[in-house]
Amino acid sequence: MPEEASTRKLTIARAMAEAIAQEMRVDERVFVMGEDIAALGGVFGNTRGLLDEFGDKRIRDTPISETAFMGAATGAAMDGMRPVVELMFVDFMGVCFDAIYNCMAKNVYFSGGSFKVPVVLMTSTGGGYSDAGQHSQCLYGSFAHLPGMKVVSPSNARDAKGLMTAAIRDDNPVVFMYHKGLQGMGWLGTEPAAIVPVPEETFTTPIGKAAVVREGSDVTIVGLAMGVHHGLRAAEQLAERGVSAEVLDLRSLVPLDREAIIASVAKTGRLIVVDEDYQSYGVTGEIIATVVEHDVRLLESSPQRVAYPDVPIPFSRPLEQFCLPNADKIVAAYDAMGH
């Protein structure tokens, strides 16, 4: 990243569109396809302005045919293009997952590395706005579990731009998961802390590197995307009680920056993992296993997780809010560790 900090603030949506536009200007192999990404600019704003600059050959609205266009992204990538393809809601993976996990994610391996598959699959995640159980999931763990896909999920606009640029330049499939509540779309409600200064020039944020977004010494709070913001708010609350919390923003799930997790827990001795995806068999368990496998003695007390309970996401506001992670739950998890 350039050393001179920019003061221009962007939303994640704007940052994603800017990264794509900058890559499209210098690399004619890059193109975008998906549902409502052209004239509408993406339901979540992340392709706004691209149609006007690049035209409808490179910014291609598709029919509601995810299996065909996910497969087409793979075929085009193996033929030398660098497609950026949108799965409007991650929940829609159910209609096209063969094209993703069985084909896009496996053809590098099945060719012994002789084919490149440079696809960026961008997809929206997250709930909190009463969209019920088929439009509110995160499914981070589902993608991260299956080999052959890199998986990133930014918590702020600067990382969104850098990760998108890195993703487009990567020769492997990269799943770029953006949380709707961080996107900067007014109608979805927005986390203001996701809107940060973003350099105007091109830069990459390395895939597979976590970031310490708040330093601390008593407890490590690990999260990604919206979970980072819950973690930061919890750290504020804990600070008022004299507890120093470190907050680690994973930014990437695949590759996972296990060293950063271990280094932080080695310093604090306590671990809370925050995840808006389902609790069992998922991201939280993987983070805890990373520490325990490395050296269980790093932990001064049992690690805690604040994740989505193992039920479908309900519509009604009190029901959904009861299930979602938040800062209070993180503070309660800290208290549950015993001190």
Add this chain to the structure above:
Amino acid sequence: MQPGRAEKRWMYETMLLSRRYEEAIEKIYLEGKQPRFDMAAGPIPGEMHLSNGQEPCAVGVIAHLEAHDTVTATHRPHHQAIAKGVDLKEMTAEIFGKKAGLSGGRGGHMHLLDPRVNFVCSGIIAQGLGPALGAALSRTMQGKPGVAVAFIGEGAVNQGAFHETMNLAALWNLPLIVVVEDNAWGISVSKKDSTAVERNHVRAAAYGIPGHFVPDNDPIAIYDVAGEAIARARRGEGPTLIEIETDRLAGHFMGDAEQYRPEGEKDALFARDPIPRLRDQMLAAGELSAEDVASIDAAVARRIDEAVAFARESPYPEPSDALEHAFHPVT
């Protein structure tokens, strides 16, 4: 569109190579699997889907293709891979799971991928349609020559991927040819028990594109229809759907006892084997001599012997090679 003498000869040679190759593979596959059939045993473990009987589909279409054209094939890929020019030694080593195989043994017989001749196949019914669509889109966007051919079976037409792909190919007017090899059986379920229309080429009407049916597993008739479709795609006039009536002479996979076949069906299929039929036609027309037939037989046998010897002699990969090539390194 009729093949010239050299093309006809290539078609005969390639069909014969594919057939004799599969006969060799069939024999090797059974090594270590008798008297008790154990799929995991022997020099070629795993499933084995033979394409014998379906060779006319491969040669009749691929006779019109160049190395730069893309082919996506199925779990039954040998005839198309051979016709497309996939390196026979590396393909055989792959089928044996050897280090010198196309992917170093990571894929096996259902996952033969060769970027040098733009060939891929996959183990999931209808999976190749989307990637073929994407290759056709890529050529159009790049302004580079090349068409894409997706080979599928008649069972794949009933997958959602077929509808989505055909609609998009027509909508975007892409150089895609979808070739349905109708061998009448989806494992044990017959076409009439799975498919609402007698012939799938009529489904082209749903997308406003040409649809053709080629009866009788005839490589010359396939050549004719495919040639028109491919020329049309090269002219930028869009996709075509072709259904070919073909025969699966073997079971779905090796070990399939085929109890579901009606009595006498297999005998009838062998009686109309397309390879001797083409040979006899060419002999009668003076396009092949008895000496040509013998020298083609010998050349085919030599290529297969070399490929099998190469595969047998190649070492297995290091077990820990399994952990490599999930990702390209970041450059």
